[in-house]
Amino acid sequence: MTHISALTPPVVKKSTQVQTLSCIAGVCQAVTLASVVRQHKGTTLVVSSDTPSALSLELELNYLLSADGIKVRLFPDRETLPYDSFSPHQDLISQRLETLSQITQADHSVVIVPVSTLMMRLPPKSFLSANVFVLKKGDKYQLQDVRQHLTDTGYHLVEQVYEHGEFAIRGSILDIFPTGVNMPLRIELFDDEVETIRHFDPETQRSLHPVDAIRLLPAKEFPTDSAAIEGFRQRYRRRFEVIVKEPESVYQLVSRNLMPAGIENYLPLFFDDIATLFDYLPKDTQLVTLGDIEKSARAHLQEVEHRYLDRRVDPLRPLLAPKELYLLIEELFAAFKPLPRYQFIAPSSEANDDKASVIDAHLLPDISANHKLKHPLLALQDYAQGAQRILFSAESEGRREALLELLGKIQLKPTLFSHFNEFIQSDVKLGLIVSPLSRGCLLKFGPRDAVSIICETELFGHRISQQRRREKQRQISNDALIKNLAELKVGQPIVHIEHGVALYQGLITLDTGGLVAEYLQLEYAGGDKLYVPVSNLHLISRYSMGADGDAHLNKLGNETWAKAKNKAIEKIRDVAAELLDVYARRQARPGESCAIDEEEYAQFAHGFPFEETVDQESAIHAVLADMQSPTAMDRLVCGDVGFGKTEVAMRAAFVAVNAGKQVVVLVPTTLLAQQHYENFKDRFADWPVVTEVMSRFRTAKEQDQVLKQLEEGKVDIVIGTHKLLQSQVKFENLGLLIIDEEHRFGVRQKEKIKALRANVDILTLTATPIPRTLNMAMSGMRDLSIIATPPAKRLAVKTFVREFDLATVREAILREILRGGQVYYLHNNVETIEKCAQDIIDLLPEARVVVAHGQMRERDLERVMSDFYHQRFNVLVCTTIIETGIDVPSANTIIIERADTFGLAQLHQLRGRVGRSHHQAYAYLMTPHPKRMTSDARKRLEAIDALEDLGAGFMLATQDLEIRGAGELLGEEQSGHISKIGFSLYMEMLESAVKALKQGKEPSLAQMLNQQCEIELRIPALLPEAYVGDVNIRLSLYKRIAGCETEAALDELKVELIDRFGLLPEATKNLMEMTLYKHQATRLGATKIEVHATGGSIEFSNDHVIDPGFIIGLLQSQPQIYRMEGPNKLKFSLPAETAKDRLALVKLLLEQLSQHQSQHRLGDK
Template identity: 45%
Template sequence: FKFQSMTRFYGKLDLLVDEISRLKRKKYRIAILSGNSARGKQLVHALQEKKIMASFTEKVVDEIVPGQVIVMPGTLEQGFEVPEIGFAIISDVEVYGRPSKHKPRQKSPIRGKKITSHQQLRAGDYVVHITHGIGKYLGVKSLEVGGCIKDYFTISYQGGDKLYVPTDQVDLIQKYIVSGGARPKLNKLGGNDWNKAKSKVQQSVKEMAEELIKLYAARESVKGFSFSKDTPWQKEFEDMFPYEETPDQLVAINDVKKDMESERPMDRLLCGDVGYGKTEVALRGAFKAVMDSKQVAVLVPTTILAEQHYHTFSERFSSFPVRVEVISRFKSVSEQKKIITDLKTGQIDIIIGTHRLLQKDVKFKDLGFLIIDEEQRFGVSHKEKIKRLKKNVDVLTLTATPIPRTLHMAMSGVRDMSIIETPPEDRFPIQTYVVEHNESLIRDAIIRELSRGGQVYYVYNRVETILEEMHKLQKLVPEARMAVAHGQMNEDELEDVMLGFYDHKFDVLVCTTIIETGLDIPNVNTLIITSADKLGLAQLYQLRGRVGRSSRQAFAYLTYRRDKVLSEAAEKRLSAIREFTEFGAGFKIALKDLEIRGAGNLLGAEQHGHMMTVGYDLYCKLLSQAVKELKGEKEEPEVQPVIELNVSAYISDEYIEDMSQKMEIYRRIAAVSSLEEAADLEEEVEDRFGDIPEATRNLINISRLKVLAKKLNISSIIQQGDMFICKFARDDSKTLEMLARFSAAFQKQITIMGTSTPAFTLKTRGLKGYRLLTRLEKILGEMESMQETYSVV
């Protein structure tokens, strides 16, 4: 039998009812697990109110008749359906969602965190060590040093030299990431090549930062138009927005308004996934401009996008005396002439158009606000014309290419950016299946979408035989209206097909990956990709982002040829895309390739080359340092305590077998930043993997010592026999004062050392392992309490 996994309903009864109705129409026998009896009875009542006849039973029944729905107590990790025998079981996890075991920690603003992709670091990946350069990661190796076992990350360099990095120094290594996954040249351990390359990039980055700061300063000195504060009409306009704004959206809206009300011309970049609400931010800025009798221009790269924006703007402004027009090839010559005349005389408030807006005959009476959608998709000559149009005008540029947070942080203060990362309310992750190409499954997926009035993208990436494929599909699903779209069609023909699909003249669009960057059609919620194993990860992610733009559950079927043995790389790509179903997965490793494309668009080709030299993460770090230095901001180096104790601290293969899970736990232990976080992590590890062995508990306790050492400004704690040498990071009066206090409070336990850097020794009378770590934590904890008390006084 072939099993298909069950859809998730996230506690939404309507979605569950739709699925049960579909299964009942196919005469399936349906069993639903409800967890406990009380929930089961409530569910039966709720289903009956929705005209679904269901019955509750405490016991497992011998037989379910076709079309019958049985609800019973019980739990299962995942439900499934078996088409051959017409049976489906829906688990409690699918119905109610997974209960959260831990209270969610409030998301703190990201401050250029150390690389978080260690979880995905696999043997054979290239890494960058900040001091030693580019090497090849070989995996985790347990080594015995001085009678204690510890784990080390093993990195191979040119000539086969190996470097062993302690797992608590994970922040010194970063995955080497560049666009397209080019293979870098390995550095020589102890050689000078790496330092030379790093210095060259540092110099170039500094020059670019200087240029950016000059530009920024020049813009600060230019006087533009200062828009008025919000009017009552503005509030009325905003209240008509039918959705709840996301927190990121509200921040972006405030950023834009603040810029518009200031005297200097705005030049803000707004980044966010498609469908995350960038257009609403632009609409509110446009309304504000029109309220001050200024004209608004919306510049887009394609005619289809122009038409789409025209629909959106016209709809949102329909209750106000605002004239919105669109200029594109769909307008006749006489219509275009009239629009140009009306624009010149100020009768048009908002004009939307392609590069047609950049032609010499287009003149504005009083342009005040320019919105540019996906600027990187315009050619060089168009970009020059855009520059002229930008003069003294407030500009908002929208992009769906993710600009990574790290780059955003690095450029804060030289480029105004807002990022929308939170998905809108009522948006579900896309249900993703990786399956063998199967005609009955394809037919079923298309019919399921059509039955709820939706549309389907069917991606077939071979232009030569695409028409043949459409005819095959037409025979399989004769009730569906189909059309073909690919890059070798002429522009007018392609746009006509896309607009026809947008207006729901077709149900299924058989197309190549041309839809990767295209229209936002909320009605398309099923995507079928043939030969998905041949596509890159970033491409698969982009394609999947074409669906799931409404409050409906969306489905993506990534299919590969029947009986085909997938290569290891293809299997990895497909399993990765299936794993990244959560929102914002775009900022995980799956999108690193795109992020770098985004970085290239933002910084230009030369800097992209430098990024290739040192890897993406280190590049961002160097850029951030250069910007802060040039702005005169002194950055106190963060203390990263080194702790070397004679205790075994590692995660054994017996405790956590899976390498990627082990990597994730190492990364999270290394990133612990508070004692509460360490306690939460310890509890979670015990929940997931069982009783914690002493060596792993030691690892977590060392992370607690690091947290306390950091607070006390201690740079290292090194064990020598029964004695511990603790050195401070700074030699200043405050440190010496605290040291004197500690000495007075812990008379017999600590001795001040007469070294150039303030330090003290600590004795613990022969304690070992877990008891030693607990004692150290107690002493450092008392010191930290003393420090807090004195700093308050």
């Protein structure tokens, strides 16, 4: 047994040679492995025993090899169980196929794979190489051929491209989201030549930067062309010797080219020959295995066998045997044989033999901080006195600053280094780096060079999750979230301002006297139909139901609607006045404007490790503008969990502290206070800002010290729970109050917050605003910023509403823990929670289960949560205590028992606990039999099931408000009016009334009812079906066109339409021009304009703004052209044969009228 240095492992030259290295896990293993990779100029295949170690190794090797230009690739698992009825997420398939295509290139690289993933059989190498398709600018292609190729290789034809593996064709424009690419692409052809290729944003559908060529990989791990389908059918018949006639059987579905979920379990039936990862590896590959690979492989095969026996009874889905889908142990080790191999084993391993080279490294003694002692780092201090060299590793800049401070207390002053290698090559005794290295050790690099590498794990027993730089991606406009009519489904109730509540029955094209136009078809009580031209979409709003459930349809031509509407209007005026009173009092609140040091602020902003999303940027700008204004800020920032609200708060805190003010961050739980404290400390690490936390983690003496420093102004930012609201907490100069999740505080605490509000700036952060808060914000009493853009790579949480059964529970937990993740199991009954935990242990003995609930002693609860955070347990059986808990990025499945008993906001909040990383997250909402649930509960579950979208928290709050009825907001009386006219219309009218009163005007009926001028030119004005095929996209575009009030807004939309759908048809140009004139005419007080071949008319409202003298002048000077009909209708005789003539005539008339406006409206007299 020879002892060697981690930097000089022996070189393995012969193909069949196996070199065993005895090495402790963690830094020692990562450093030695990096040396092994550097020595070999080809590909290194690293096989780990499980998924978590593969993930952490990817981080460590990327760090250690970054300067060498060596590519580190992880071949990801499918993240499904053997014989699962799930298919992998499309993003994972994309990553897998991209990695497979890169592995074949013989370069200096590392491929990391867990052994369970390595054992899966894969498509043959020829499948990938034969199906790569390159599109270049300037080359010629038949669009039909490209379409066929995409369909044959698994791409899915859609109306609008959002995800990997989708494509859309509109005229000569092809949109596609190729496998292995971060952003979709838009290809424009001129005839059959590729004119441009540009990336585009999948949310806004706007084009971004151009590229010269794209490489299209298949979208699935198997072909889907007709020959492949026929091949599947033949192999299926040979293999199972039976054909199942049921249409939902795998055989019949694939025969119809419908790929069922879990089709990957039939991969061999698509090919004559099947491959493994070994077939993709270049010839010069060397192999590295970590830990007991054989033991892990056997355990995996056992699980495969178990699931095979469990599931093979289903005649609709007969199963292939395990050996057809996975390598057996003998095959795996036979594939290892020809490769030169390093075998890393633990020093205590039975596999240790005399030939093993032992890496000269030792575990560190226990040097962890002991907070019970007067000097917590006493053990480290003693150890440091006898050590040759020490390198400390912190996990972020903020942690580095905290560590420097702690080490300074025991007279240790390390030198800062930018990289591990830089310290090793120096002769400095004491160093400190920022790195993802975990689990330190004493490493010997030479007889007189022993380095103790101490990570935070050794000192504090936990790991702060690494942040990765994210790209700017996915931007959703709030307007789209709030007002998008595209979600309208046929049969849903909607409101027509003039005729009341009806059912929407779709878009219909009608030919009236040779003029083709599109109409919304509405059905009223008694089956009466109303056809609303798309140019009048402003009269339509969604009907949001109150608590009673179904909408009460109005009858056409009946007085009921008019009465209900008029009653609501009367009341709305009073409500608006009341709201304005509150608004005025708030505006009158004295505040101090904060001056912003632009240079220092820019430097602080630059320290944010991610790209800001568009929503985040606009929220930050709004907050800074509020802080600079002389009135006190009261802003609500609403955004889903993990969407970057904290950064908005940190920017505000920085501005306040820089202006000499103190900041309070109020949170509902101690654990959250601790996490915020660590995050703030981290973010302000490079600034002279003193941040403190008031929580039970601090001794009474420490808390008294913080209180004293707060009063003296020595603490800039203090974070804590409601304890900060106690009377003994005094501030020297409080300037900003940040409240996280306000609805989690009790009534008494809210009263205390109100008292604090006197004249400080208030910033409230929330994921799901409580309805009252939301409505006050919507009607202008508080300012509202919405962050609806998810961070890049964050996948929506897959939500399942299921009747409770143990098989689903077992499968959900198993799927998560096998991919190295963690599970929240929510059982909201303290009395039976221990039994529930025991049931899970009986169901899954391999799970590491722990219990957490609010009746535990606080210290015990904190310990449990900390242990779960640091992955010592992988299933947390808990109550709703986790609702505002700490972030656990590796917890990606939540199972909620009796989901029917929770409110919508709460369910959304709970679901937000998972899906904090780029792994697909799952939420299982378990319910009793549907008959045992209330109709409200069913509606809540349907709502949360439908809103899987990221950023849906805001929509959920609106919907929650609708489900409960808005009685809570404005009292029962208002609730009645709301349910009669619908929430959306009520809010529109209220907003309009508030706006008018703010300007010192009486709210006008026309304004409140959103009345616009009608223009009737009898010319084609629509989005032809041939131009925009999808009816829902067409409907939302009509709504957007109707909402463009200026020429600039219309021009911007024109650019987008040309970009997405090609050149505008004449009918669409007409529609956009008419929209512009409609808004101009409305502002002038016109109510209707008609133009036909020989003339037309303009009707005015009583409060128009046209100078009467100008109209009298027209009548006197040109009586043969102009005449009045009644008091408000001006008729004119002017020829206008064509569409162009009629539009030009309307433009001319409106220009003349605009130049002759009176100084006040007639209605103002």
